[in-house]
Amino acid sequence: MFDEYGIPRGAELGEAGLPALQHFVYCSRASDGVDDTEVGRIVESAQRRNLACGITGVLVFGSGVFFQWIEGPAAPMQKLIASLYDDPRHYDIVSLDQSEEKRERLYPNWDMEKVEAEDIRLVLQDALESTDNKTSVAALRRILKQLDAGSLHALRQI
Numbered sequence: 001m002f003d004e005y006g007i008p009r010g011a012e013l014g015e016a017g018l019p020a021l022q023h024f025v026y027c028s029r030a031s032d033g034v035d036d037t038e039v040g041r042i043v044e045s046a047q048r049r050n051l052a053c054g055i056t057g058v059l060v061f062g063s064g065v066f067f068q069w070i071e072g073p074a075a076p077m078q079k080l081i082a083s084l085y086d087d088p089r090h091y092d093i094v095s096l097d098q099s100e101e102k103r104e105r106l107y108p109n110w111d112m113e114k115v116e117a118e119d120i121r122l123v124l125q126d127a128l129e130s131t132d133n134k135t136s137v138a139a140l141r142r143i144l145k146q147l148d149a150g151s152l153h154a155l156r157q158i
Contacts, residue, residue, distance in 0.1 A: 022100040023071040024081050027124060028090040029143060030064045038089065039114060046112035056082060056107045060115045063147055065124065066090055070112075072104055094139040096127050121147055 030039075039061045050056065055072035070080065085093060107113070120143065128140040 009064050018102040018104065020074065020076045020100055021071050021104075021105060022077040024077060024085070024095070024096065025067065025069045025097040025127075026093055026095050027065060027127060027140070027143070028093040030066060031091060034064075034089050037062070038048070041110055042089065043114045045062050048111075050111040053080070056105055056110050056112070058107055058110060058113050058115055064120070065143060065147070067124070069106065071107065074100060090141060092143065094127075094143075096130075096136060100124045101111050120158070 020081075039059075043059060046059075050072070053072060053076035055070055055076055057068060057070035060067040070077065072080075081098075084090075123142055124140055124147075128137065128144065
């Protein structure tokens with residue numbers, strides 16, 4: 001029915017008739033006190049809000065690190081992105097990708113789903129290898145170094 005990215009198999013869709021979707025991909029570090037229970041509350045709240053705004057996406061959380069892909073119409077996405085930067089439940093936000101294009105959704109049925117990350121390090125390493133932005137590279141290396149040292153919360157930078 002769907003391939004691994006949520007695109008209908010065999011669909012030969014041109015750009016005509018496809019919605020313009022903005023997407024935002026980022027990673028960040030959880031603030032002290034943010035645990036799996038709090039992340040569950042974040043996901044529940046996002047599911048209600050995102051459904052009303054036409055936003056879909058996936059959230060990966062592991063070892064105190066968030067990795068998220070969200071997509072939707074431009075206006076609600078801009079509002080959500082601004083709120084993410086103001087959210088005290090995480091910090092050291094690294095924008096990995098953001099653009100707008102006419103395409104199918106990658107997560108058409110996920111208002112927001114949490115995916116378990118046994119090793120968030122692999123996700124961050126992949127992100128590091130795919131970005132050329134010097135600020136993103138530095139932040140990702142800092143997060144990876146802190147994960148390796150086991151001191152993610154201890155080395156918070158402001």
